[in-house]
Amino acid sequence: MNAIGYLMRKEIKNGFKELLHKPAKLVLYIVVTAFFVVMLIEGAFSASARQYEMDIRYLQAGYLALLIFFLCSNLYAGLQRGATFFSMSDVNYLFVSPLSSKRILIYGLIKQMGSTIIAMLFMVCYSATLMQNFSISTADMLAMIFGVILVAFSAQVLSLLLYSVTNQDDRKVQIARGIITMIPVCAALVLLFAYWQSGLSLDAMLTAMAGPQMEWIPIAGWIKGAVFALIGKNFFYAMILIGIFVLALLGIVIAFIKSDADYYEDVLDMTEHNYAIQRAAKSGRTSANAALRSRKIRVNKTGLNGGWGASTFFYKHVLEMCRKDRLPFVGKSTVACLAICLIVSKIIETNFAGEEDMSSGMLMMICLIIAGYVEYFMQVSGPWTLELVKPYIYLVPEKPLKKLLWAVLTSIIKPFVDGVILFTVVCAVFRGNPLTAVSCALCLGTLGMAFISVSVLSERLFGRVQNKGLIVIFYLLVLMVIVLPGVIASAYLTSQFLPKIPGWVCGLPAIFWNALVSIGIFAACRNILENTEMEL
Amino acid sequence: MLEVSHLTKQYKKLKANDDISFTVYPGEIAVLIGPNGAGKSTAIKCIAGLLRFHGNITVCGNPNKSTEAKKCFGYIPELPAPIEMLTVEEHMEFIGRAYRVENWKEKSDHLLERLELSDKRQKLGKELSKGMQQKLSIACALLPSPKVILLDEPLIGLDPHAIKELKMMMQELKQAGCTILVSTHMLDSVSELWDRALIMMNGKIAAIRTRKEVEESGENLEETFFQITEGNPQGPQEDEEEKA
Numbered sequence: 161m162n163a164i165g166y167l168m169r170k171e172i173k174n175g176f177k178e179l180l181h182k183p184a185k186l187v188l189y190i191v192v193t194a195f196f197v198v199m200l201i202e203g204a205f206s207a208s209a210r211q212y213e214m215d216i217r218y219l220q221a222g223y224l225a226l227l228i229f230f231l232c233s234n235l236y237a238g239l240q241r242g243a244t245f246f247s248m249s250d251v252n253y254l255f256v257s258p259l260s261s262k263r264i265l266i267y268g269l270i271k272q273m274g275s276t277i278i279a280m281l282f283m284v285c286y287s288a289t290l291m292q293n294f295s296i297s298t299a300d301m302l303a304m305i306f307g308v309i310l311v312a313f314s315a316q317v318l319s320l321l322l323y324s325v326t327n328q329d330d331r332k333v334q335i336a337r338g339i340i341t342m343i344p345v346c347a348a349l350v351l352l353f354a355y356w357q358s359g360l361s362l363d364a365m366l367t368a369m370a371g372p373q374m375e376w377i378p379i380a381g382w383i384k385g386a387v388f389a390l391i392g393k394n395f396f397y398a399m400i401l402i403g404i405f406v407l408a409l410l411g412i413v414i415a416f417i418k419s420d421a422d423y424y425e426d427v428l429d430m431t432e433h434n435y436a437i438q439r440a441a442k443s444g445r446t447s448a449n450a451a452l453r454s455r456k457i458r459v460n461k462t463g464l465n466g467g468w469g470a471s472t473f474f475y476k477h478v479l480e481m482c483r484k485d486r487l488p489f490v491g492k493s494t495v496a497c498l499a500i501c502l503i504v505s506k507i508i509e510t511n512f513a514g515e516e517d518m519s520s521g522m523l524m525m526i527c528l529i530i531a532g533y534v535e536y537f538m539q540v541s542g543p544w545t546l547e548l549v550k551p552y553i554y555l556v557p558e559k560p561l562k563k564l565l566w567a568v569l570t571s572i573i574k575p576f577v578d579g580v581i582l583f584t585v586v587c588a589v590f591r592g593n594p595l596t597a598v599s600c601a602l603c604l605g606t607l608g609m610a611f612i613s614v615s616v617l618s619e620r621l622f623g624r625v626q627n628k629g630l631i632v633i634f635y636l637l638v639l640m641v642i643v644l645p646g647v648i649a650s651a652y653l654t655s656q657f658l659p660k661i662p663g664w665v666c667g668l669p670a671i672f673w674n675a676l677v678s679i680g681i682f683a684a685c686r687n688i689l690e691n692t693e694m695e696l
Numbered sequence: 697m698l699e700v701s702h703l704t705k706q707y708k709k710l711k712a713n714d715d716i717s718f719t720v721y722p723g724e725i726a727v728l729i730g731p732n733g734a735g736k737s738t739a740i741k742c743i744a745g746l747l748r749f750h751g752n753i754t755v756c757g758n759p760n761k762s763t764e765a766k767k768c769f770g771y772i773p774e775l776p777a778p779i780e781m782l783t784v785e786e787h788m789e790f791i792g793r794a795y796r797v798e799n800w801k802e803k804s805d806h807l808l809e810r811l812e813l814s815d816k817r818q819k820l821g822k823e824l825s826k827g828m829q830q831k832l833s834i835a836c837a838l839l840p841s842p843k844v845i846l847l848d849e850p851l852i853g854l855d856p857h858a859i860k861e862l863k864m865m866m867q868e869l870k871q872a873g874c875t876i877l878v879s880t881h882m883l884d885s886v887s888e889l890w891d892r893a894l895i896m897m898n899g900k901i902a903a904i905r906t907r908k909e910v911e912e913s914g915e916n917l918e919e920t921f922f923q924i925t926e927g928n929p930q931g932p933q934e935d936e937e938e939k940a
Contacts (some may be wrong), residue, residue, distance in 0.1 A: 181708075457781065459818055464789050472794040480781040550777045554746050556794045557766035569801045690761060 163259060164267045186635060195637065196284040200298050214293045220388055221369035223304060227311045227380035228344055234312065235340045238319020239326065239333060246427055248435040255424050262417060269413075272316055277309050300391045307387040314379055314409050320427070321416040346377055364511050371396050379405065457483055470558040470566045477543045477570040487569070489577040497534045498582050501527040502589065509590075520592035521663040527586050528600045532607050535575050536639070544568045545615060553689060560689040564682070568612050575608025576601065599667035606674035607643065613681035620685045642681075646673025697720055698743070698769075698844050698875050703751040705738050712738040713749070714899040720875050720892065722843070725866060727886045729921060730896030736879040737774055739896070740848045744771040744879070755844050767795070770842035774849045774879075776829035778821030784808070785817040788834055796839040807835040810861055826853045834862060844875040851885050863889060880937040883918045893917060895924050 179186050246254075246268050254264050288300045296304075322563070326332035354368035368374070375385030382401045389398035409434075467475035478488045485491030505523045544567045547553045553563055579601030585599035614635050649669035658666065698720040705713040712735045720726040728736045741750040755765035782790060785935045788808070792800025808814045811831040816824065824832060830853045837845065847866075851859050866876055866889055880886055893910070895903045903924045910920050 177932045457820055457822075459783055459820060462786060462818065464782055464786060464793060467793045469794065469796055472790055476779070476782065476790050477795070479786065480779075483781040511709060550779065551744070551746060551773055552779075552790075552794065555744065555766060555771055558794075559763065 163257070164254075167254075168267065168270070185601070190271055191637065192634075199284055199288045200301065202288050215366065216294050216296075216388075216391075217366040217370040218317055219290065219294045221297075221366055223307075223387070224347070224374055224377075224380065224384045225367055227308065227384055228347060228377070230311050231315045231380045232340055232343055234315035235319055235322065238316070238353065239322050239336055239340070246431050248431060251424075251428060251431050261424070265417070266564065267415050269317070273313055287383065296391060303387050303390050307383045311380055311383050312403070313410070314405075316410050317409065318379075321412050324416060325548070343377060343380065347374060350374055362507065375401065376602035378408065378614075380480055382408075459483075470562040471557065472556075473547065473553065473563065473567045474569045477567075480543060481570065489574050490581065493534070494581055497531050497578060498585060500534060501530050501582060501586060504530055504587070505590070520587075520590040521596050523590050524583065524586055524592050524596055524600050527582065528603055531578065531582055531604050535578065535604065535608055536611055536635070544571055544612070545619070548619065561686040564616070564686065568616070568682075571612045572605075572609050575611075576605035579604035580610075593663065595662065595664040596667075599671070602671045603667045603674070607672050609640060609678035610643055610674045611635070613678040614642060616685045616688060617681050619689050643670070643674060646670035646677075649673065697754075697756060697765050698877060699752075699754045700739070700743065701752040701754075703739065703749055703753060705735070705740055705747060707740055710885070711899045715751075716901045717751075717895070717898075718901060718904060720844075720895050721740065722875050723870055723873045724751065724891045725870050725876040725878065725886075725889050726892040726894055727890040727917075728862045728877060728894045728896060729881065729883060729917075730887075730902075731925060732881060734896040735899040737848055738899075740771075740846050740877070740879045745770070745817055750788055752859070766839070768842060769844040769846060770837035770840060772833050772837045772845070772847045772850050774852075776826070776833040776853075778824060778829050778832055780820065780822035782821055783818050784813055784824070784832055787821065787832055788839060791839045793838045797840050800839060802841055803841070807838055809863070811835050811858060814859075827855055827858065830854055831858055834865075838865070838869075842874070843867060845860075845877070847876070847878045849880055849882075849884065851880070859885070875919070883921060887917055890917065895921060897925050 179189065203219070244436075254267075284305065287298075287305075290296065290304075291298070291301055322336050326336050350371070350373045351365060351368050354364045358364035370388075372385070375381045377657070382405045386398045386401035386405065389395070389401065464472065464475040464479055467473070481488040481491070505527050508526060509523060544564075547567050553567060556563060581598035582604070583601045586592065586600075587594060616632060617638070646669055650666050653661070653666040653669060697741065700719070701717045703713050703716045704711065711875065714735075716735075716739060718726070728739060730736050738747065741747045743753050743755075743760055745766065748810065753760040756768040758765040758768070760769075779787060785804070785808075788800065788804035791797070794806060805814075808817065808852070811834060813831055813835065816828060819828075821829070821832070830850070834850065847865075850862060852860065866878075870876060870891075878886060878889070891907050893903075893907075894901055895904045895905070903920075905920055910917060913920070
């Protein structure tokens with residue numbers, strides 16, 4: 161283990177050293193860590209202070225759905241392309257070395273565990289809200305986060321086994337896919353049974369999702385059961401489920417080692433694929449864009465059909481949108497956003513129907529918050545940031561501000577289009593005031609503008625940060641600060657004057673503030689293309 | 697004309713380019729040669745306006761980051777960066793429109809023909825092989841008819857036909873009065889092309905030689921290079937053989 165131990169020690173040590181040489185990155189890590197800690201502490205304090213407690217079955221249902229999603233999506237992906245815990249340097253140096261392949265596998269597993277833990281820390285962002293709404297303790301929250309980490313990790317290990325066992329044999333792959341599909345199908349059958357017994361009621365569905373039958377589902381169900389048994393102080397039941405999980409995980413690892421000690425070939429393809437994605441990310445393309453490389457794109461209509469000088473960037477982005485989603489500005493993200501908003505607002509409307517009257521204006525406001533959240537994730541890797549890693553935007557002989565504005569225009573238009581579609585539908589479904597819908601659509605659009613301006617600001621201040629997770633959190637923090645004055649002004653109007661003034665007026669301060677602050681940031685960063693270095 | 701004066705590019709403590717100055721005249725092919733890590737690519741990227749730097753760089757008499765200068769030069773990067781979702785033809789249209797090239801269609805047809813990309817017009821950028829991407833990169837750079845052309849390791853990844861064609865194009869551009877700067881560490885590949893050699897070492901210009909000077913000294917480019925970079929015209933391999 162000497163060589164591998166040395167490698168791990170050095171990797172950790174050099175990682176820290178590198179961080180010390182990059183103060184901005186270090187500050188970012190500290191801020192993010194502090195943010196996580198504050199979220200947990202704040203959640204712990206506010207949880208005890210909260211009077212109203214939401215039904216914990218919502219949490220159980222959502223948590224199980226999340227675990228099933230993680231498990232199945234990882235397994236499907238793993239079945240298609242395999243899974244890997246290794247980097248290209250591991251392949252080039254370790255695989256060809258005389259070290260035992262099993263030791264190398266253990267090294268890979270430890271590394272993977274580390275990165276899975278970091279990846280799943282995003283859940284901490286939701287901890288305060290969850291702890292407040294469901295009155296759960298910090299320890300309970302940590303148990304939930306650890307549960308997600310365990311499922312994500314075991315999904316990786318299981319993917320490796322599946323890929324190795326199926327050996328890309330079509331028949332075996334079909335069988336394995338069928339088995340994976342059985343997981344959500346089982347969950348759906350339990351829900352169907354509940355429907356058959358009690359009819360279509362939210363209460364029956366929640367009881368079914370939180371019920372013990374769901375805990376029979378391998379891995380996702382066991383972990384969900386164990387976590388909520390711990391939360392409910394049922395330690396014996398929790399230990400049984402954890403025991404089953406550990407045995408299963410050990411079984412998977414042993415089966416993998418026994419089945420085919422020569423796993424190098426199995427992981428090579430995925431390692432190379434991951435390497436290509438990492439290189440793409442380093443050269444600025446997002447992983448989503450890199451993934452496009454493996455997606456078949458049908459070229460029907462060709463040509464930019466417009467643009468002259470700087471405006472060519474806009475026409476290019478429109479063409480790229482059409483290639484990805486057929487229609488410009490309206491794509492899968494619009495449909496997904498609409499679906500999420502409708503489902504959540506319907507649940508809320510149903511849930512609160514008996515207790516207090518949920519007005520259409522309030523439901524539209526909830527949709528606006530959800531859409532803003534979804535939109536934010538869509539915008540983080542917008543087309544304009546991809547432009548910065550190719551030389552064209554620097555080389556084209558046009559004024560920098562002109563190039564910047566044309567390059568961000570599609571990203572600015574998209575949230576407005578999403579807003580118009582979303583709030584037209586929501587307004588029709590909940591029979592709301594059209595003016596409130598217009599106000600919400602404008603709010604979403606200007607919020608999108610604020611996202612883009614923060615993204616421009618981040619490029620101006622830090623250049624490109626490789627860690628996408630960190631970028632997402634940084635954006636979120638800065639964005640909160642930037643949009644806060646508008647939100648406070650709108651909230652003040654709502655709380656003080658709402659019955660006297662129409663609801664749509666309450667959105668105006670936020671709309672104007674978002675637009676104003678975005679324009680201000682664009683103006684301040686107008687020379688970004690002059691001063692930014694292309695990432696090499 | 698390309699004028700580089702006191703160009704310094706520093707990354708933390710490392711000076712990738714340390715006070716380098718040179719001029720490349722119209723109708724001249726200058727080769728920027730040097731060992732790995734000498735700072736050739738960094739210099740080219742500074743000239744192309746992709747990196748921040750200290751010093752002065754003018755292209756056709758204009759500061760290199762000005763719009764006027766950008767109209768004048770074409771840049772062929774070391775690593776081709778095609779746009780994944782655009783076809784070969786759309787790349788040409790994009791450059792033609794962005795650079796406001798009036799007759800971009802005819803020029804594009806001609807370039808694609810010469811670089812054997814005509815049958816790849818409908819291929820997406822992501823579907824091209826590395827060599828094809830490099831050819832596309834060359835076609836894009838030459839479409840606006842630049843007066844100054846910057847080529848960073850342009851021959852890597854090209855097939856023999858494309859290498860021959862590119863060399864021929866460089867000669868034609870030179871005849872037409874273009875200023876050409878080629879960065880490379882493959883001395884053989886530019887031996888018949890160059891007019892001026894800018895030899896770089898450790899971020900500095902170690903020597904500047906014209907073809908006439910080298911020929912008069914009775915050496916060739918390779919010998920001059922080793923003489924300057926290693927103090928031995930034979931290069932490292934022969935030196936070790938002599939020791940043995």
